[in-house]
Structure formats: structure tokens, C-alpha cells
Amino acid sequence: MMYSTGQRTVNAVAIMLMCVIASTGFVGCASYRFGSQTMFRPGIRTVHVPVIRNDTFRHDLGVRLTEAIVREIETRTPYKVTGDPNADSTLQCRVVNESKTVLSETVNDDPRALDAALSVRANWISRNGESLMQNSAIPSGDLAITFGQDSRFVPEAGQSIDTATEEAIQELASRIVSQMEVRW
Template sequence: MVLPMKKPNSACGSKSFLMVLFASLIGFVCPACMQDGHLKIFRYTTKTNFDSNIRTVRVPLFKNNTFTPGGGAGQGLENELTLAVIREIESKTPYKVVNGNTPADTELTGNIVNFSKNIINRNQLNEIREAETNLAVQIVWKDLRTGDILSRPKADLNKGTPVALGGNPNVQPDTTPVLVTSLTSFIPELGQSITSARKTNVDVLATQIVAMMEIPW
């Protein structure tokens, strides 16, 4: 009597293969685990893009060099931009914004140097059909603990290239403000105005300023 041969169990084979594959993946991923609980694989990480050594930021009221007493479209821009930057920091970063009487790790100061309107096009009645506004601010982000200017990376004398938040300790920090600009157009025929363009300028600048506070790759 000839006994029938048992067919190989494909389900068991697939299960064993998956277990081996899973074990291999665990062995590959675990070395990428960082001590702070975040994963880092190649250049991708679950860690925040902001410096974890910084906890607090002081944001004094920005200066405004565009406003002339008695008039000027730039009146009140310092309040609007300062508040927009504070909101952006608190919503997009792990940093806590503190007032001027509270000790802080860093300080972010700004000086509005330009707010201008340029007419792009007029209609047959010489009315403004399209125009644009330009808002510019000078920014300095300083580490109050070390005196380093975080908005201006130190230079590496050995390579002659900037090194983010580091570099040769003998190099003096560059205190030159960083100029950040925002250009926005508006069309009155669509219900837009210089007021709406101004708000867009402020919101865009606040986003750009806070994005500059991220750690470079």
C-alpha cells in the first residue's frame, strides 16, 4: 500500500517568511531609534525641526520706521506683525513666548523698514485696477544665554562656509539683521484693497520669520 505524500503547507511557509521579514525590519529600525524617543531613518525623523535646547522666546514690540506721525499707511504695523509672529511661534513651535519682564532663553526683535504700494495697472477711468504692496522687516534672533546670533549662523574659518548654529568658537557672531520681505498684489475690482493686502503681507512675513527659526538640514 502506497501512502499519499503530504502537500507542503503554503500558509505555514508564508507565516514563517513574514516572521523573518518582520524580525529583519525590527533589526533595521531599532538602530535608528534615538535616545529621546524619536525615530530617525536616513534624513527623515519624527523629531521636531526646532532646537530642543531652547524653551522660551521673548518677542518685544517690533519697531516701525515706516510710520510718520500724522499719517502713513504703515501706522500700527508694528502691533499687527508682532502679534502675528507671537501667534505663529505658539502654534507652530514648541517654544513658549514670554513677556519683557520674564527671563528667556532667546529674544526675537524686529524693525519694519518698508511698507510701500506700487500701482501695476489702471483702467480707462484712471482708477487702480491692480496694485501690489511690499512689506520688509529686519530680524535678529539672539540667544540670551550665550550671546550667539541664531538668525546669523557663525562662519567656519576652515571651510569658509556658514555653519548653522555652530562653527569655529573664535568667530564673532554676525549681528547684521536678516531682511525678510513679503510682496502681495490686490485687485480692487474683486473686492480686495490695500487693507487686505496689508494683512496678507503680515501673515506671510510671520510664517517666513518662524520658518527661519527651524534647524537647517
């Protein structure tokens, strides 16, 4: 049987392609993960987020931050938030500080621009007690990460401490959930 040069090339490419496909089954590529799933821990499916404790005088900060974190986890991660304390993992947070600082004043000492700041300590642990948040700046004995966020507001422009605090809460929730990603 006579083959032309073009047909030989096609046959050779087809044979090589079949060999590559057959060999990948033996190499162990079945556990290879790709896409956005590589950013999250494969052994974790559920996260318990208890209501965040609040050490400040602003009574609603813990509840508002809890709601924001739950929304972020549900929309940005493959994890399912559950009320079950026996979930695969638990995200524990605590609002440790809240402050308001005057940045500039009018001639009559009325505040013109202010800064609202929040500090939150967070720790994400697995069911067996392993710390899941990774940060190389954490001292070895401390298992929680402190997050700080501030937001500026101008009362003359119709902004209030509540709008600035809500902005800071949303940013904190985003940063805390970002720390749930696996580091390369």
C-alpha cells in the first residue's frame, strides 16, 4: 500500500496524539485541579460563621459584619455557609476596635472631614483545630489575623458615620474572605 507524504504525516500525528492521550491516564492527572477551584481548599465544603463578637460600644457592628462576611463567602467561594457548629470549618471573628477621628475642621471648629476605622481579629479553623488562614506575618503563637479598615466621610456632603462604617464593613468582609484563599 502506498501512502503519500501528507497522509504519512497525518497518520504519524494521529498515532502520537493517541500515545499522549493514553499516557496521561497512567501519569495521574486525575487529581489535577484547574480554574478558580485551585484557589480554595479541596477538603473544605462548609463554613460555620457564628455571630461576630463586638468589643466596642457600637452594638450593631458584629451583626452587620457577620451578614457581610456570609454574603461574601456565598458569592465568592465554593463554600456553603451553615449554622451547624460541626461544619468542616469555622470562621471566628471579633470586632476589637472602632474609632472616629476628625481630619479637618471649619473655622468655627465644626468637623469637615472625618475618618471612621474598624479593627477585626479573625481566625479560620478546621474541624480538627488546624488554622486555615495563611499569613507569613503572623507570629507562631498567634493564630488570629487582625484586619483594619478606615473610611473617610464628609458630613457637609450628606455622609454620616453609618455610611462610612458600612463601607468599612464591606471592605473588611472582602479582605477577610480573600484570606480564605489558598496561597501559592
